[in-house]
Amino acid sequence: MMLELAYKVIGLSQLWMNNQSSMSVAKNPEHHVQMKHLDLWYYWLIDEVGRGTIEPMYLQMDDMPADLLTKSLPKPKIEKLREMMEVVL
Numbered sequence: 001m002m003l004e005l006a007y008k009v010i011g012l013s014q015l016w017m018n019n020q021s022s023m024s025v026a027k028n029p030e031h032h033v034q035m036k037h038l039d040l041w042y043y044w045l046i047d048e049v050g051r052g053t054i055e056p057m058y059l060q061m062d063d064m065p066a067d068l069l070t071k072s073l074p075k076p077k078i079e080k081l082r083e084m085m086e087v088v089l
Contacts, residue, residue, distance in 0.1 A: 012052065015045075016059040023056040 003009060017023060026049045048054040067073065068081040082089075 009053075012055050014057045015054050016057050016064075018059055018061045018064060020058060023058060026056050 022045070026045045045054065045056070049056065063084065065081050065084045068078060068085065073081070
């Protein structure tokens with residue numbers, strides 16, 4: 001997407017996720033043989049990790065900044081996630 005917006009991507013991009021099974025499959029593709037079903041997204045992720053363009057990183061569910069944009073949250077949680085996203089009012 002960034003290339004389509006004419007943004008030059010330099011180096012490795014970090015993909016923060018809270019699903020350790022997905023991270024395991026992305027980092028070690030032989031594990032996917034044991035899984036009955038994989039979405040196409042996982043195959044894309046495996047390819048990108050193999051190319052060295054994306055590095056999956058673990059982030060606990062309570063610390064997901066995207067929750068600020070997708071969920072109704074109490075004010076202390078909003079402030080914490082806003083700080084994580086470096087959004088200044």
